[in-house]
Amino acid sequence: MIVFEDVTKIYDPNVVGLQDFSCHIAKGEFVFLVGPSGSGKSTLIKLITRELRPDKGRILVAGRNLETLKDSKVPLLRRNIGCVFQDFKLLPNKTVYENVAYALEVVGEPRRSIRRKVPEILSLVGLADKMDSYPHEISGGEQQRVSVARAFVNHPPLLLADEPTGNIDPETAIGIMQLLVRINRTGTTVLVATHDREMVNRMRRRVLQLENGRLVRDERRGGYDHPGEANGEEA
Amino acid sequence: MRLGFFLSEALGSMRRNWVMAMAAIVTVFISMAILGAVLVTRDNLNRGITSLKNRVLIEVFIKDEVNADPQQLQELERKIQAIPEVKSYRDISEEEALQRFRERFGDRIVDNLPINPLPASFEIRVKDADQVDRVARLFFDDPRVDNDPGTHNGVKYARETVRKMLGTINLVGWVMWGATIIFGIAAVLLISTTVRLSIFARRREVEIMRLVGATNWFIRWPFVLEGFITGIVGAVLAALFVWLGNWALARWIEGSSIDFLHLRVYDLWWQGGAWPAGLLPTLVVIGGVLGAAGSAVALRRYLRA
Numbered sequence: 001m002i003v004f005e006d007v008t009k010i011y012d013p014n015v016v017g018l019q020d021f022s023c024h025i026a027k028g029e030f031v032f033l034v035g036p037s038g039s040g041k042s043t044l045i046k047l048i049t050r051e052l053r054p055d056k057g058r059i060l061v062a063g064r065n066l067e068t069l070k071d072s073k074v075p076l077l078r079r080n081i082g083c084v085f086q087d088f089k090l091l092p093n094k095t096v097y098e099n100v101a102y103a104l105e106v107v108g109e110p111r112r113s114i115r116r117k118v119p120e121i122l123s124l125v126g127l128a129d130k131m132d133s134y135p136h137e138i139s140g141g142e143q144q145r146v147s148v149a150r151a152f153v154n155h156p157p158l159l160l161a162d163e164p165t166g167n168i169d170p171e172t173a174i175g176i177m178q179l180l181v182r183i184n185r186t187g188t189t190v191l192v193a194t195h196d197r198e199m200v201n202r203m204r205r206r207v208l209q210l211e212n213g214r215l216v217r218d219e220r221r222g223g224y225d226h227p228g229e230a231n232g233e234e235a
Numbered sequence: 236m237r238l239g240f241f242l243s244e245a246l247g248s249m250r251r252n253w254v255m256a257m258a259a260i261v262t263v264f265i266s267m268a269i270l271g272a273v274l275v276t277r278d279n280l281n282r283g284i285t286s287l288k289n290r291v292l293i294e295v296f297i298k299d300e301v302n303a304d305p306q307q308l309q310e311l312e313r314k315i316q317a318i319p320e321v322k323s324y325r326d327i328s329e330e331e332a333l334q335r336f337r338e339r340f341g342d343r344i345v346d347n348l349p350i351n352p353l354p355a356s357f358e359i360r361v362k363d364a365d366q367v368d369r370v371a372r373l374f375f376d377d378p379r380v381d382n383d384p385g386t387h388n389g390v391k392y393a394r395e396t397v398r399k400m401l402g403t404i405n406l407v408g409w410v411m412w413g414a415t416i417i418f419g420i421a422a423v424l425l426i427s428t429t430v431r432l433s434i435f436a437r438r439r440e441v442e443i444m445r446l447v448g449a450t451n452w453f454i455r456w457p458f459v460l461e462g463f464i465t466g467i468v469g470a471v472l473a474a475l476f477v478w479l480g481n482w483a484l485a486r487w488i489e490g491s492s493i494d495f496l497h498l499r500v501y502d503l504w505w506q507g508g509a510w511p512a513g514l515l516p517t518l519v520v521i522g523g524v525l526g527a528a529g530s531a532v533a534l535r536r537y538l539r540a
Binding site for chain 2: 072103
């Protein structure tokens with residue numbers, strides 16, 4: 001699904017975003033991306049959606065080579081990637097329903113199927129009764145679920161989440177994470193960048209750890225920390 | 236293209252950001268009103284110039300003895316007829332000359348005159364004001380013309396006036412073109428600045444649209460439509476405003492002492508001439524195109540891949 005080959009991204013003037021990064025994420029995997037702030041997690045995600053282009057190396061996403069992908073095809077790439085962000089990125093002047101519907105309008109989905117799919121996905125994330133609310137009228141956790149619904153309403157083969165639980169309380173965070181797991185079970189590849197140590201340790205999924213833009217660990221059923229320096233808090 | 240969706244997006248965003256929308260409409264209104272005023276002024280000036288040019292005439296006064304002799308008079312008339320630059324001419328009899336004098340200076344003076352001192356004359360109009368001088372010269376040394384010895388005072392025409400008038404007319408024409416261009420550029424800048432401000436306020440929206448995979452044109456359409464609507468609304472208001480102003484001014488001048496200006500009301504819808512479209516079609520087309528293009532251009536920096 002995602003292939004990075006020796007990818008380097010340097011920001012001006014001399015800040016390393018990502019350094020000689022290689023990895024392979026298979027279809028249907030659930031992967032955590034961990035590391036301190038500034039270690040390159042967001043850079044990695046932006047490279048996948050081609051908000052950024054690498055200085056060196058090759059990136060393949062769903063069989064597309066991002067280097068040779070035409071600018072005009074970038075929207076098509078993004079329609080195959082659902083994105084969830086720490087700050088939700090909802091349109092403030094659209095209702096919950098309209099926010100989710102927008103992702104379908106963009107793809108040219110017929111009105112009738114929009115009217116069917118949006119309530120369906122909203123009840124899946126447990127927001128069937130908040131359809132006509134505006135983002136500022138609902139809680140952070142609810143906003144994040146709207147954002148997950150929007151990311152998944154197209155059933156994209158790939159879902160990226162950048163600190164999805166960063167702005168919400170731990171209780172609610174579990175709900176969001178369970179949602180992502182359920183999405184993963186439908187066959188969607190899920191990549192989650194996170195700081196949430198407890199979450200990563202509890203889930204025991206593949207972990208990619210970044211430090212200063214370099215991949216320092218790739219563990220199949222890992223915890224947040226290196227096995228050697230594990231601090232014993234694991235559940 | 237899903238016009239319904241884009242239209243409702245555009246209208247919805249105008250309703251939500253109505254302060255910005257109003258500001259943009261007012262900007263378009265001001266720019267278009269200035270442009271419309273220039274248009275109307277230029278049109279009226281052109282007409283004034285044409286009517287002034289037509290009024291330039293040459294008066295050729297006839298010696299009394301020539302006037303008394305039908306054959307000599309006819310020869311003079313034939314000479315006038317033979318000049319190709321002459322558009323029309325009229326003979327003014329002594330009586331008619333006196334009548335005109337009476338109209339201009341009142342009965343009292345005329346009634347006190349023992350005889351009619353005024354000579355008969357021909358009034359000649361030329362096809363183009365530029366030709367006045369050349370035609371007038373043809374009569375300078377004509378023996379039938381009532382010249383005082385050694386002068387050409389039997390031929391009267393506004394020589395200096397014509398020259399100055401032509402110079403002024405040309406200058407005014409250039410100034411008007413200059414004004415049209417400058418105000419046109421000002422309108423473009425004002426509109427594009429306003430649009431850029433309103434898009435800057437919504438750059439997050441654009442970012443999210445891109446994020447969910449909207450194509451550039453999908454993002455652009457509502458903004459372009461919004462600019463288009465803004466441009467049209469502003470232009471319609473401006474057209475009505477300028478037209479009403481023009482109409483009121485024309486009415487006022489008609490009733491005042493400077494009515495020789497013959498101010499004309501520029502047609503709102505349609506009129507003839509070099510620029511056949513009336514105020515409304517002209518300004519609406521310009522406003523709509525400027526608004527739409529302004530939006531598209533202002534969006535460009537946010538739509539780079």
